[in-house]
Structures are given as C-alpha cells and as structure tokens.
Amino acid sequence: MPKLWTDTIEAHREAVREAALDATAALVAEHGLTGVKMSQIATKAGIGRATLYKYFPDVEAILSAWHERQIRSHLTQLTEIRDQDGDAGDRLEKVLNAYAAIQFQRARHHRHEPHGAELAALLHPGEHVAQAQHHLHAMFRDLLSEAADAGDIRDDVSPGELASYCLHALTAAGSLPSDAAAHRLVAVTLAGLRRPADPAH
Template identity: 50%
Template sequence: MLYGLAVPRLWNATVDEHRRTVHAAIMNATATLVAEHGLAAVTMSQIAQVVGIGRATLYKYFPDVEAILVAWHERQVTSHLQELTEAAEKANDPGERLRTMVRTYARLSSGDAADRHGPGHHADYAVPLHRATHVQHARHQVHALLADTIAVAATAGQARTDVPAPELAHFCLHALASAHDLRTHAARDRLVVVVLTALGTPPATNDAAPGTAGP
C-alpha cells in the first residue's frame, strides 16, 4: 500500500493539488502493478484498491489501464528530457557539457533513474508505447539537444569534425541505449568512455572509475 493516500492530506489540499496527487498515485500504482503482474492481469478495481479510491472515482481520471500506462510513460519521457536538458545546462565547458549528457543518458537508459517506478523496458506491454506520438516527439527533442551539444563541442575542438553532428547524435543514442542490459555501474561507466572515444571527446578523469555515475 505504498501509494495509498492518507485522508488528512487530502482534506488539507486544494482541489487542484488533490487531483494532481491522485493522478500521480494512480500512475505509480498502475506502473508497479503492471511490472509485477503483467498488463493483462491488472484491473481497474485492483488499481482503485491500491490507490485507496473508489472505482467510480478512478474512471473519472482514466478510461482504462492502457490509458494510465501511456500517461505514466509520457510522464517518464518528459522527466527524462528535462533531466537531460538540466544536465546540459549545468556545465559551461562544451566538452564537459557533452560528457555530462552522455553520462546522464546512459544512466537514464540503464533504468535505475531516481524517478523510476514500475515496468522496465523488458516488461511485456500490450501497449506499443514506443510508437506513441509523445515518445517520437521526445526522441526528436533528445536527438536535437544532443546534436547541438556535439556541434558546439566540435567547434571547440572537443569532438570530432569528420562526421556530421546529427549522425554522431544518432549513433550515440543507439550505443547508449545498450546501457539497459548492463548489470553493473562499472560496465555502464566503461560504455560512457567507449562512446566518448567514438565522439572524439576526451573522457574526464573520473569517467573510468567504477560507481561514479551511479544513481
């Protein structure tokens, strides 16, 4: 009952706050239930019970389990994009900005992001989430952000110039997605070093040290 809502909290909240809280609790509970039991086994009644609301109330928020899962996934994608943007903004040096983005994307791909609830990439979705419009849109934004970062680093002599930045960004996203199957932080850190080598970006001193890129 991790996601059960304490009643006093609701009484004190404004209506908008309350709705947001319930909305989030529904998404978290659904993601967890689907990860544990699979999409086919999860019902609206179960979700309502775990969240601590009535079935009728649940249906005021979402028409079915799939819709909840799509909303949950959209929230994940948005939060990942935001995290990447913030990572890029943190560093002033073009090379360090690129290193930070590569490290952050590897961590997000590995699936132990701090904001993670619920189904992993291997979960048996009946919903083709990867084809959803919000995912396509977010992918384009991530690619554009990374291509820009690479282009700026290349101009500053911190990335290779013999391959167009959009192509390097495309390579990078595919290569870093492989972080998902890596079992240890050390392996993920080595992947970051390998990808940075490919980009012609000197790895930072701490990039090869195990555990530094951990969650």
C-alpha cells in the first residue's frame, strides 16, 4: 500500500477510536458506569455497532483505554509546564500546583458521578497505569534534581525519595474540600522540600 493510503487509514482508525472514547466518557458522566451499553456508545459516536466491536470487545475495554488517555494527557500537561522557561524552583512550584489541581478535579469528578467509586474496582490497574506512574515519578525526580542543583530545595534527601514524597502528599488534594485547600497543601508540601536550617528560605 502506498504510504499516503496507510496514513489515511491510520488517521481514520484513530478518529473512530477517539470518538468512541469521547462518547463513552460522556455517557458515563450522564448514566454512571453500569448504565452504559455498547449500542449507546456506537450511536453517540456516530458509528455502527459492528464497527465499534472491531475496535473494542466490551465497555470495560473502552473505559480502560479512556483511562489510559486521561493519564497520558495529564503527563503531557505536566511535562509542558516543567519544560517552560524559568528557574527550576518556579517550575517545580507550578508542576506541584498542576498535579494537585489534577488530583482535586479527578476526585471532584468522581464525587459527582454516582457510580464513580466502581471505576477503580472495574479497572484493574494495567501495565499502562504502572508505566505512567513510573514516568510521573521520573519527571518529578528530574525536576527536583535540577532544583536541588540550583540550590532551590534541600539536597540532603535524594530527588527520587523527594519525588515519592511529593506524589503521595499531593494525592491528599483528592480529599480536600476546595481549590484553596489544594493550594495550601502545595504550600505545605513545598515547605517540606526547603533546605533545613536555612533561614533565608
């Protein structure tokens, strides 16, 4: 097959896949997890039911793919913030705030969704989630290492350990009542990263 033709097929497949994921997300938000059927997804995505089954065997597989897309989009968002201009300390603060906001939004979304709690039970954390967690940890670790080299944060604890601290501490944003509380959480978490016994910081 000529290259152009392959590209077109690939682009078409991707578009169908994306449409199915978007339709599923919308239907789950409206009806909850247990109320969504393959036929509804096909209708909402504007494709045939038989076509949908060529892409995904069942609703669970679509939800899993949707979850993977969510995680990847968060990673992209955080990486873009990390790679902005500016000194490492500022970028660190921005990335921590963005991550706390993601955790806060995610929890708020689940609270509003009557069947939200079932999602975690339904989606066995697959290889892609473990991989995304690994990427996230590496991204935080590199940024913390840069900030430590610049003298912006403590260097008596390894960047890898500090990355674990940040990622865990900020998941608390999911249990907080407001955006303002999430910001305070970031301030407290950042205070933990400061160089000890350094009155200038």
